């Protein structure tokens with residue numbers, strides 16, 4: 001059995017001849033949260049949708065729990081669909097306004113012909129409670145809910161089939177700060193309870209810091225840095241990662257936020273340089289990424305290796 005819940009290997013996507021995801025390697029180990037960060041348009045959503053086979057990759061491989069699902073036909077993919085689910089930012093668009101919340105949450109069970117109608121109703125009520133809504137919500141409709149409550153319903157619907165991998169695409173970015181914290185707590189609790197593995201797509205680094213075990217930074221379709229969360233926050237090397245970290249909201253309201261956009265020239269001029277003796281040999285396992293330089297502590301960054309001794 002693979003210890004990786006999800007693995008993307010050299011995955012790429014072209015839209016109309018334009019490469020928007022470029023040979024990305026990404027591993028979500030079991031029971032871990034991996035955050036995918038980067039500015040708008042860097043290819044995060046496309047990567048997440050390819051992981052779920054909701055967008056077909058132009059090249060590369062997708063492994064779910066060690067099974068190569070890259071070329072499975074939809075029929076053969078069905079058992080794997082139960083294991084991987086998604087929660088989007090805009091839950092209002094994804095909740096059918098004509099269905100009750102109970103029906104919405106139970107629908108995946110119906111699609112997979114699991115249980116009787118009354119068993120499905122009971123499980124939907126259980127899940128309402130698990131996500132912090134009481135059973136009376138079962139007969140209400142999406143328009144009666146706040147944004148945070150709708151996100152709770154989306155989470156229940158995503159997890160009712162017992163998924164092992166959750167792709168959460170900006171699940172908190174449409175929410176107020178206090179509600180955001182509640183949804184992060186909910187996801188954190190469920191992740192621990194269910195042993196979920198999560199790909200958490202966000203540009204909100206304060207959320208990422210509290211939730212993620214590892215951070216993967218994307219810039220213009222490529223991974224430019226990745227590593228354990230504490231290392232990335234304490235010791236980011238890539239100029240783009242540093243710019244993202246500098247833009248994290250600060251407590252002092254008079255301090256100006258810095259811009260995150262860097263020009264190609266600025267990035268080239270500031271690309272980190274290492275001497276060969278400062279870098280680690282690439283690990284021989286499948287997380288190796290020849291495009292990135294390996295630093296101590298499973299930290300990888302796009303860098304230039306200079307002459308050395």
Ligand SMILES: Nc1ncnc2c1ncn2[C@@H]1O[C@H](COP(=O)(O)OP(=O)(O)OP(=O)(O)O)[C@@H](O)[C@H]1O
Pocket residue numbers: 015016020038039040041042043044045046047
């Ligand atoms: N179906 C599509 N057809 C053509 N281009 C697309 C399509 N989907 C995405 N793109 C382009 O691919 C690039 C990456 O988009 P993507 O949504 O993956 O980025 P992102 O990092 O998730 O951004 P955001 O944070 O705004 O969601 C963008 O330039 C986008 O315009």
